[in-house]
Amino acid sequence: MKPSNSGVSSAPARDCWLPTLQLATQEVFELMLACPLEVPGEAPVEGALDITAMVGLAGQLCGVLTLRCSAKSASHMASRMLGIDAEKAGPEMWDAVGEICNMVAGNFKNKISGLGDGCMLSVPTVITGADYNLHSMVDTGIHTVLLFEGEPLALTLEVHS
Amino acid sequence: MDNICALIVDDSSVMRKIVERSLRQAGLSIAQVLEAGNGAEALAAVQTNKVDLILCDINMPVMDGLEFVKQLSGVENAKGTPVVMITTEGSEGHVVQALSAGARGYIRKPFTPDQVKEHVLPVLEKKS
Numbered sequence: 001m002k003p004s005n006s007g008v009s010s011a012p013a014r015d016c017w018l019p020t021l022q023l024a025t026q027e028v029f030e031l032m033l034a035c036p037l038e039v040p041g042e043a044p045v046e047g048a049l050d051i052t053a054m055v056g057l058a059g060q061l062c063g064v065l066t067l068r069c070s071a072k073s074a075s076h077m078a079s080r081m082l083g084i085d086a087e088k089a090g091p092e093m094w095d096a097v098g099e100i101c102n103m104v105a106g107n108f109k110n111k112i113s114g115l116g117d118g119c120m121l122s123v124p125t126v127i128t129g130a131d132y133n134l135h136s137m138v139d140t141g142i143h144t145v146l147l148f149e150g151e152p153l154a155l156t157l158e159v160h161s
Numbered sequence: 162m163d164n165i166c167a168l169i170v171d172d173s174s175v176m177r178k179i180v181e182r183s184l185r186q187a188g189l190s191i192a193q194v195l196e197a198g199n200g201a202e203a204l205a206a207v208q209t210n211k212v213d214l215i216l217c218d219i220n221m222p223v224m225d226g227l228e229f230v231k232q233l234s235g236v237e238n239a240k241g242t243p244v245v246m247i248t249t250e251g252s253e254g255h256v257v258q259a260l261s262a263g264a265r266g267y268i269r270k271p272f273t274p275d276q277v278k279e280h281v282l283p284v285l286e287k288k289s
Contacts, residue, residue, distance in 0.1 A: 031271035032179070082178055095175045102173075102220075103270045106249025110269070116252025121220055123172060 017112070018142045021157055024107035025146060028100060033080040038147040046145060046152050050130040051094070053101035060118035061109065063159035064136050067101040071128075073151045098124030104155070164192035165213035165285070170203040170229065171247070172221040176270075180216050180247060180277070187278035189285075200229030207239040214285060215239075217264075219248040219255065230262040243284040247272065 026037045049068035056064050069077075071093070078089035078096035089096070102124045109115045141158035167184060169177045177196050184191060195210060197203035201224040203217065215233075219226035226246060233239050243265040248255070251269035259267055265287075266280040 028271045031273055078175065081175055083182070092175055095173050099173045099176050103249050106251060106270060110251045117254035121249060123220055123222055 014140070014142070017157065018144060020111050021104075021108050021142060021155060022144055022146065024111055025104045025153075025155060028103045028107055029148065032100070032103065033077060035080055035148065037153065038150075040145060040147050040152075044145055044147065044152045046154055048130055049152065049154055050128060051097055052127040053097045054125045054127070055098075055101050055105040056122035057105065057109065057159075058120050058122070061112075061115055061159060063138050063141070063157060065101060065105045065108070066134070066154075066156045066158070067097065067104065068154040068156075069097065069148065070151060073148055073153065076149060094126040094128070098126045108157070163190040165189060166193040166195065166211060167191055168195045168197060168203060168206055168210075168212045168215045170197045170200065170215065170217040170221070170226065172198050172218065174198075176218070176247075183272075183274040183277040184216075184281065186274040187281060189281070200224030200226060200232070203229050204232055204236065207233065207236050207242065210238075212239065212242050213288070214281065215242055215244040216247050216281075217244055219246060219250045219259070227258055227262050230259065230264050234263055241288065243288055245280055245284060247277075 022039060029035050029037045049070055051069050051071055051074045053067045054064055074093040074097045075086040075089040077100060078093040079086040081096050105121050109119050136158050138158035139160055141156060143156045146153045169180050171177045181194050195206050197206050199221040217226045217229060230244050245266035245268060246259045246264045247268045247270060249270045256267045265284045268276055268280050
């Protein structure tokens with residue numbers, strides 16, 4: 001994916017959002033997949049992250065949360081969620097990644113004071129393939145990469161200021 | 162309650178399976194599990210089946226979970242059937258909305274099987 005605003009920045013008032021997004025994501029993986037995520041010591045090579053899940057936010061916070069991972073990671077997520085072999089995950093890996101993105105978005109907004117009631121989430125959308133441009137009409141954003149079973153999991157929250 | 166029929170309403174088939182697994186892990190004696198992908202499908206299901214317990218998401222296409230709970234009160238076949246919401250919409254306002262609409266419990270995603278047990282068992286005990 002090539003975001004149109006690759007130079008995302010974080011406003012001072014939103015400094016807490018990055019650790020909050022990381023925490024929200026870690027909680028989802030620990031509770032629903034019984035798998036802790038690692039915060040890498042240095043920025044990992046993101047490589048071919050060809051599964052993208054997106055959840056829109058509207059209301060007091062408008063924007064989009066994007067979660068990107070490899071197909072291999074997506075099948076492992078579905079495997080952990082459903083208790084099946086990763087090879088048997090099939091199309092359910094898209095559903096699994098979409099639902100994880102949805103839970104991360106919900107968990108994140110519920111952790112931001114005053115945002116829970118004033119912000120609605122869309123149903124998730126999942127894109128397969130890495131060769132596309134995303135043109136979201138946003139002003140600022142935060143980006144982080146966590147490691148799921150040693151593989152990168154990229155999260156980007158792009159918001160209207 | 163033994164041999165209950167549970168209806169799981171969520172637009173994610175993965176989440177429906179996780180909820181079913183959590184119910185079984187909670188030790189419930191389940192005779193049948195029905196699934197619906199949105200509120201409209203769930204309304205159709207309760208009109209033709211006797212359901213003992215409904216677990217329902219909020220954010221769904223076609224008909225959301227809050228609208229489903231409101232319309233459920235008009236379904237004769239579902240009078241007294243407890244609904245527990247399972248959703249990412251975990252704010253106090255959403256909880257109040259859901260309980261006002263008729264839901265008996267509220268579980269926030271992400272959740273553990275223990276949390277499902279904690280919220281579902283009291284609801285079923287009250288029903289019986």
